[in-house]
Amino acid sequence: MLGAIAIVCFAIGAVTALPEASSLRYQYVQDAEGVSHLVDFWDTKSDLSDAARYNPTTENIYHLFTRNNPSVSQPLLHGNTALLSNSNFNPSKKTVILIHGWRTNVTGLLGSVMIPALLQGGDVNVIGLDWSAGASTINYLAAMANTVTSGAAVAAFISWLNSATGASLSSYHIIGHSLGGQQVGIVGRNLDGQLPYITSLDPTLAGWITNPDSFNATDAVYTEVIHTNAGVNGVLLPAGDVDFYPNGGVVMTGCSGNYCSHDRGIYYMAESVISGGFTGRECSTYVTAISGDCDLPGSLKMGGWEPKTGVSGIYRVDTNDSPPFSMD
Ligand SMILES: *[C@@H]1O[C@H](CO)[C@@H](O)[C@H](O)[C@H]1NC(C)=O
Ligand SMILES: *[C@@H]1O[C@H](CO)[C@@H](O)[C@H](O)[C@H]1NC(C)=O
Numbered sequence: 001m002l003g004a005i006a007i008v009c010f011a012i013g014a015v016t017a018l019p020e021a022s023s024l025r026y027q028y029v030q031d032a033e034g035v036s037h038l039v040d041f042w043d044t045k046s047d048l049s050d051a052a053r054y055n056p057t058t059e060n061i062y063h064l065f066t067r068n069n070p071s072v073s074q075p076l077l078h079g080n081t082a083l084l085s086n087s088n089f090n091p092s093k094k095t096v097i098l099i100h101g102w103r104t105n106v107t108g109l110l111g112s113v114m115i116p117a118l119l120q121g122g123d124v125n126v127i128g129l130d131w132s133a134g135a136s137t138i139n140y141l142a143a144m145a146n147t148v149t150s151g152a153a154v155a156a157f158i159s160w161l162n163s164a165t166g167a168s169l170s171s172y173h174i175i176g177h178s179l180g181g182q183q184v185g186i187v188g189r190n191l192d193g194q195l196p197y198i199t200s201l202d203p204t205l206a207g208w209i210t211n212p213d214s215f216n217a218t219d220a221v222y223t224e225v226i227h228t229n230a231g232v233n234g235v236l237l238p239a240g241d242v243d244f245y246p247n248g249g250v251v252m253t254g255c256s257g258n259y260c261s262h263d264r265g266i267y268y269m270a271e272s273v274i275s276g277g278f279t280g281r282e283c284s285t286y287v288t289a290i291s292g293d294c295d296l297p298g299s300l301k302m303g304g305w306e307p308k309t310g311v312s313g314i315y316r317v318d319t320n321d322s323p324p325f326s327m328d
Contacts, residue, residue, distance in 0.1 A: 005063050005073045005106050005130070029140050029206045030233060032104030034259035039140040039206070050142035056153035059133035062097075063106050064089055065126045070119050073106075073128065078157045084164055088125075091167035094305075095125040097154070099187075101178030101204065102143050105132035110177045110201075110266055117270035122305060129154060135179065140207070147179050148213050151186025158191060169193050173307075174220075177201040177266055178233070181225075182208055185215030188223075195220040197307035201265035202227060202234030209235070217241045222307035226269065228252055229262040230290070238286050241312045244302045245289035246278075246319055254321025268325055272303030277326025280315035289316040 028036040063073035066088040074087040089095075096118050100110045106128040118126045131154075134146030161167060172195050176184035181203030188195050198220040208214045216239055217223050223240035227249035230236045247253050252264040272278055282298030283289040294316050300308060302317050319325040 004075060005128070027206050029102075030259060030262075031102050032100075032108055034257075037138065037140060050137055050139045054134040054137075054142075054146050054149065056131060056134055056146070056150040057156065059131075060150060060153055060157070061106075061130040062157060063111075063128040063130060065115050065119060065128065066090070067119055067123055070116070076127070076161075078153070078160055081164060084161070089161075089165060090125060091162075091165035091171075093124050094122065094171050094173065095127060095167065097127045097129060097158075097172065097174045097187075099129050099131070099154070099174065099176035099180035099183050100135065101176075101180045102135055102140065103138075104135065106130040109263055110175075110180065113266050113270045114175065117274050121273035129180075131183075143179060144207050144211075147183045148186055151183045151213075152190045154183070154187045155190035158187070170196050173197040173199070173305075175199040175201065175269065176203070178262065179204045181234075182213070182215050185219035185223075186213055188219035196222060196309070198223045198240075199269060199303065200225045200240065201269060202229055202262050203239065205231070205233060205235050215239055217312075220307075222309045222311075224303070224308070226265040226302060228265040228268075229258050230286075232258045233262040236286070238314055242300065242308060242315065243286065243289075243313075244278075244280055244315050244317060245283075245286060246280075246302065246317050248290045248292060248316065249286070250290060252321075253319055267323070268319065269303045271323065271325050272301070273305055275324065275326065276301065276304060277324070277328040278302035278317050278319070279328050280317035283314045283316050286314055289314050292316060292318075 029039045030036050062076040068088045111128045131150045134150050174184045181200035184198045203215050225240040225243045227245050230249040252261040255261045281294045282296035283294035
């Protein structure tokens with residue numbers, strides 16, 4: 001049953017992990033509710049059969065929100081032209097796609113914070129992907145495998161949407177959080193042609209350090225990573241064209257737990273599309289970004305609507321501990 005989704009509240013949604021060494025067999029991975037699960041990274045037989053039950057082409061739901069339907073979605077499905085032609089999708093406008101993480105869905109924190117912010121800041125198509133058919137499994141290794149098949153399915157959906165409406169790849173911006181922050185890269189590398197702009201909010205660390213499917217800088221023309229729980233739930237090393245380490249990238253001001261820090265980039269990104277802000281200063285390495293000893297002359301704004309095409313580097317920005325987060 002395909003239902004419209006109303007964004008009514010701030011659900012708590014996040015994802016992910018405690019420190020990873022790829023050689024460790026057992027690791028704790030935190031889900032969207034901040035609950036830690038002990039994952040056996042060697043236990044693959046049941047994971048593969050679990051993952052095989054998920055068909056992202058038919059089970060992913062693409063919830064369209066626009067200024068004409070800001071709070072109740074119009075669900076789209078790959079290949080369903082009737083749903084598409086009855087929707088408010090406007091191919092001449094920018095389209096922002098949101099991809100959530102493990103054990104959450106389109107009404108989780110990413111959607112409930114970013115959808116209203118994007119529609120306040122811009123007259124755009126917002127598509128909240130719901131891949132909870134693949135993300136809700138308690139089996140983390142299956143969710144990782146489903147991240148890869150879902151990413152390919154999202155790329156196929158974008159190609160179908162463009163051919164059905166005349167929309168162009170150059171009008172897209174994709175934003176993912178946590179396991180969705182890994183999936184955005186898989187979307188990018190499965191398209192014919194490059195997306196102009198991908199934002200990865202604290203991409204998941206556990207299981208991704210040596211993974212060939214990990215997000216990297218070549219997945220779009222311009223890629224930006226916002227590290228908010230680096231080395232704990234999110235990846236530590238720079239992974240995009242530009243990597244921001246707000247407040248040093250590990251513990252966010254105003255947060256007491258890792259779970260809060262891991263989610264904080266969603267709020268920074270939301271504020272950036274409404275009011276701008278967040279001017280960062282350039283650092284020579286991620287180590288100096290973490291310590292705050294950044295003495296390069298460059299400065300750059302974190303997040304926002306436009307890709308900073310051609311720019312690369314590592315930046316630190318310090319924030320307030322509650323909204324408005326930007327100190328600009
Ligand atoms: C969506 O995910 C949230 C956790 O982020 C959960 O509380 C809620 O029950 C989920 N909704 C559905 C319909 O599964
Ligand atoms: C990025 O990922 C692609 C696809 O897996 C791979 O071909 C490429 O070598 C990677 N680039 C870097 C810098 O890791």
